[in-house]
Amino acid sequence: MYKLLIRPVLFLFDPEKVHYFTFSAIRTLHKIPGVPAFIRGVFKVEDKRLEREVFGLNFKNPVGLAAGFDKDARLFNEFSNFGFGFIEIGTLTPKPQAGNPKKRLFRLKADSAIINRMGFNNGGVDEAVERLKKNKGVLIGGNIGKNKVTPNEEAVTDYMVCFEALYDFVDYFVVNVSSPNTPNLRALQDKEPLTLLLNTLQELNNKKPVQKPILLKIAPDLTDDQLLDIIDIVKDTGIAGVIATNTTISRDGLVSENKKEAGGLSGKPLTDRSTEVIRFLAEKSNKAFPIIGVGGIHSAQDAIEKLEAGADLVQVYTGFIYQGPKLIKDINKALLA
Numbered sequence: 001m002y003k004l005l006i007r008p009v010l011f012l013f014d015p016e017k018v019h020y021f022t023f024s025a026i027r028t029l030h031k032i033p034g035v036p037a038f039i040r041g042v043f044k045v046e047d048k049r050l051e052r053e054v055f056g057l058n059f060k061n062p063v064g065l066a067a068g069f070d071k072d073a074r075l076f077n078e079f080s081n082f083g084f085g086f087i088e089i090g091t092l093t094p095k096p097q098a099g100n101p102k103k104r105l106f107r108l109k110a111d112s113a114i115i116n117r118m119g120f121n122n123g124g125v126d127e128a129v130e131r132l133k134k135n136k137g138v139l140i141g142g143n144i145g146k147n148k149v150t151p152n153e154e155a156v157t158d159y160m161v162c163f164e165a166l167y168d169f170v171d172y173f174v175v176n177v178s179s180p181n182t183p184n185l186r187a188l189q190d191k192e193p194l195t196l197l198l199n200t201l202q203e204l205n206n207k208k209p210v211q212k213p214i215l216l217k218i219a220p221d222l223t224d225d226q227l228l229d230i231i232d233i234v235k236d237t238g239i240a241g242v243i244a245t246n247t248t249i250s251r252d253g254l255v256s257e258n259k260k261e262a263g264g265l266s267g268k269p270l271t272d273r274s275t276e277v278i279r280f281l282a283e284k285s286n287k288a289f290p291i292i293g294v295g296g297i298h299s300a301q302d303a304i305e306k307l308e309a310g311a312d313l314v315q316v317y318t319g320f321i322y323q324g325p326k327l328i329k330d331i332n333k334a335l336l337a
């Protein structure tokens, strides 16, 4: 129904407007008695065999909603009704920021892809915390970043502020240094600044009565040498794992007119590269740490390939837009087959 009826209408309009319209529609629908239970009935697949224990957390199933969709933690309770095993909110920054000027989100329909240059538009971490207090039991990842105006030399403080604010309200953390849309952010992926950043957060974490898993989200554009550095950094800093991958700056093989837009590319053109990164990390590290696989999952088979390449969990974003909520059910059903 989504691909035949809903998507053709949604795709007639500006993608960012559709995003906010969809949020209002889902919120409104959830206020109608019986509808949340109906949505759960249609989409949720509950089965012991889908449960996973990864970095000490118990996931009801291995399919999550990737960061950037519910940046401000507005709708995580409602989204979990569509069958996700976990929801990653963010990227959040200490202070609210508007992000880049519109238009900044582009569909590449012929490529089953999206280009975005949102630039961490978000209402700031404190506002999100207020909403997270209304969590009805959803497993939440908190994806954190730095404000655009914060120079890289002071970036550590921004991540610390977000870590402290979110600590009581998320189950795991994601350090995002891989978005292509905040100038110079990806320089923080270099060995020295990254080690400093992760060590500092680990120190904060170690002071807490309970340590929360901290993961690093990486770009698909890293070279093999840089990926080997990442393996060393994960070992040296003792963080819990890696999310592979964020969007790419590559434009290889695209046919859509919008391919010239600046920003990060997600969706089908990213499928193979992100799986390759997962396989490389898993093989070269001898599976030393858990990996969340994300990038171009548009079918159950795409998800299975990532799990077989070494991912412990997967996330979807662009595939959710192109395929609709049935994608999550398809993946979970396929895992039971």
Ligand SMILES: Cc1cc2nc3c(=O)[nH]c(=O)nc-3n(C[C@H](O)[C@H](O)[C@H](O)COP(=O)(O)O)c2cc1C
Pocket: 066, 067, 068, 069, 071, 090, 091, 105, 114, 116, 118, 120, 143, 176, 179, 217, 245, 246, 247, 265, 266, 267, 268, 270, 294, 295, 296, 297, 315, 316, 317, 318, 319
């Ligand atoms: C519009 C949009 C906004 C995004 N915002 C974020 C973000 O704020 N933080 C982040 O870590 N990743 C962000 N991402 C990246 C996704 O979480 C994901 O890593 C990437 O899109 C690849 O997965 P996909 O091909 O399933 O979309 C964003 C992606 C899109 C399309």
